[in-house]
Amino acid sequence: MTPDPLHRRIYADLEGRILSGELSPGARIPFEHELTAQYGCSRATVSKALSELAGRGLVTRRRRAGSFVAQPKAHAAFLAIPDLRAEVMERGQAYGYRLLDQKQRGPDGGAEIELAAGGPLLALTCLHSADSVPLALEHRLIALAVAPQAIKVNFQSTPPGTWLLDYEPWTEAENRIGAVEADALTARLLQIKPGAACLSVERRTWRDGQGVTRVRQVFPGDRFDLVALFSSAHAKDPSR
Amino acid sequence: MTPDPLHRRIYADLEGRILSGELSPGARIPFEHELTAQYGCSRATVSKALSELAGRGLVTRRRRAGSFVAQPKAHAAFLAIPDLRAEVMERGQAYGYRLLDQKQRGPDGGAEIELAAGGPLLALTCLHSADSVPLALEHRLIALAVAPQAIKVNFQSTPPGTWLLDYEPWTEAENRIGAVEADALTARLLQIKPGAACLSVERRTWRDGQGVTRVRQVFPGDRFDLVALFSSAHAKDPSR
DNA sequence: CGTCGTGGTATGTCTAGACATATTGATCGC
DNA sequence: GCGATCAATATGTCTAGACATACCACGACG
Numbered sequence: 459m460t461p462d463p464l465h466r467r468i469y470a471d472l473e474g475r476i477l478s479g480e481l482s483p484g485a486r487i488p489f490e491h492e493l494t495a496q497y498g499c500s501r502a503t504v505s506k507a508l509s510e511l512a513g514r515g516l517v518t519r520r521r522r523a524g525s526f527v528a529q530p531k532a533h534a535a536f537l538a539i540p541d542l543r544a545e546v547m548e549r550g551q552a553y554g555y556r557l558l559d560q561k562q563r564g565p566d567g568g569a570e571i572e573l574a575a576g577g578p579l580l581a582l583t584c585l586h587s588a589d590s591v592p593l594a595l596e597h598r599l600i601a602l603a604v605a606p607q608a609i610k611v612n613f614q615s616t617p618p619g620t621w622l623l624d625y626e627p628w629t630e631a632e633n634r635i636g637a638v639e640a641d642a643l644t645a646r647l648l649q650i651k652p653g654a655a656c657l658s659v660e661r662r663t664w665r666d667g668q669g670v671t672r673v674r675q676v677f678p679g680d681r682f683d684l685v686a687l688f689s690s691a692h693a694k695d696p697s698r
Numbered sequence: 699m700t701p702d703p704l705h706r707r708i709y710a711d712l713e714g715r716i717l718s719g720e721l722s723p724g725a726r727i728p729f730e731h732e733l734t735a736q737y738g739c740s741r742a743t744v745s746k747a748l749s750e751l752a753g754r755g756l757v758t759r760r761r762r763a764g765s766f767v768a769q770p771k772a773h774a775a776f777l778a779i780p781d782l783r784a785e786v787m788e789r790g791q792a793y794g795y796r797l798l799d800q801k802q803r804g805p806d807g808g809a810e811i812e813l814a815a816g817g818p819l820l821a822l823t824c825l826h827s828a829d830s831v832p833l834a835l836e837h838r839l840i841a842l843a844v845a846p847q848a849i850k851v852n853f854q855s856t857p858p859g860t861w862l863l864d865y866e867p868w869t870e871a872e873n874r875i876g877a878v879e880a881d882a883l884t885a886r887l888l889q890i891k892p893g894a895a896c897l898s899v900e901r902r903t904w905r906d907g908q909g910v911t912r913v914r915q916v917f918p919g920d921r922f923d924l925v926a927l928f929s930s931a932h933a934k935d936p937s938r
Numbered sequence: 939c940g941t942c943g944t945g946g947t948a949t950g951t952c953t954a955g956a957c958a959t960a961t962t963g964a965t966c967g968c
Numbered sequence: 969g970c971g972a973t974c975a976a977t978a979t980g981t982c983t984a985g986a987c988a989t990a991c992c993a994c995g996a997c998g
Contacts, residue, residue: 465951465952500954500955502952520978522959522977523961524978635923637898655895657875657897679879683876684876704981729949745950746981759949761949761990762948762989762990763947763949765948
């Protein structure tokens, strides 16, 4: 009943025709002037709908040639990697956190020198738990040259991930997800048997090309799954 | 030297000020009419830049109130989960594929009944390899009620993931990533020792609410990492 | 004092055009 | 036949406005 904006309707119509297969990859989408006539609106409105479709990778637009249904490339998925504390609390569990070790030191190798950016590193080891069950062991390095305020933070009470999320914005990041077997120390801290399968998430973030932090989190394989739920109609738009 | 479109420059300027922390979460962004004056352009151009920022979750716009820097919610990461064949070939390795088992059967349990949508299921087991080294063991179910053409496909030569990607569009999907220990059969097929840590990726996809396929891929932990590289300036825009 | 309009304001949507730019397809010259 | 040139065309960008809509603040009324 609520009259959706026209450009949204056009967007939805075309999206439906693409996803239903009526318009298959490579097929040409009606010219803007045709859609203009069809919907009785101006070209700007049609163009807005097409721009959104292009932004979401459903269509490709080429000058002079027209707009076409894009070839499906890869499953591009939005993987939500929230702050662990927020994640645990959202599930209604009690979040626990313990700082195991904190020291300041220089970089010890190639990758760490790059991260350090000429300054010292803050190395933290901590343990996250949900309802008193160990959930993740975290090894984190923070480049103090880039995030000098980190020295003053009391990481006894604040998980470094939470603090960084709030105070140290990043511009690029890389996540590396893999499976590893728990070594003896990890197994003891996570209360699992040595050699058990664990999910390893290693994340590195940069701000304007300078490394900010590098973190490796190890989760017991039987206690944690990363879940990414998404739609190709896309879930990012808050207005829906 | 190339004069970028104005709306892009405005976008980049504001993005920079947000990511650098100059504009912190909750801060108000100059009104559109102020930006209009500042850049000497029309409101539509400013609005386009703000719309893109809003679309990417960096700002929130409210009528009457204005535009504000969004609260950082979660690290939302673009995780590219491409077709395995394309992935392997892109790395310059020889892609190998072998169909181990194919049968058509009815659903055997709760979740499968939901997937089957009243029809039979096609159950496939296959093995992917890179340079003759086993890379992943795949168990897949396809709902024939939704994708009837799958019966006619020769999965001896075409990996089901590749075929589905090309011919059966999806609208929603869920990825579940975890770590598991290899059971005896898996270990033998992947040529690893039983109990070795493996990365398990389970993906379910739907089209308009109807389940299309469910797949579980198991990768040896020491041979495969999922890597997600992204920037909060976001990598989806093909024009960059 | 509380509650219900009401007006002002900022964004949301849209129009009808303009010029710029890239690319295609055809024409022309060799 | 083949290559270079050129015009037609579709999209990209932008303008200067218009009306719609949501929201906040303030004031009037009970």
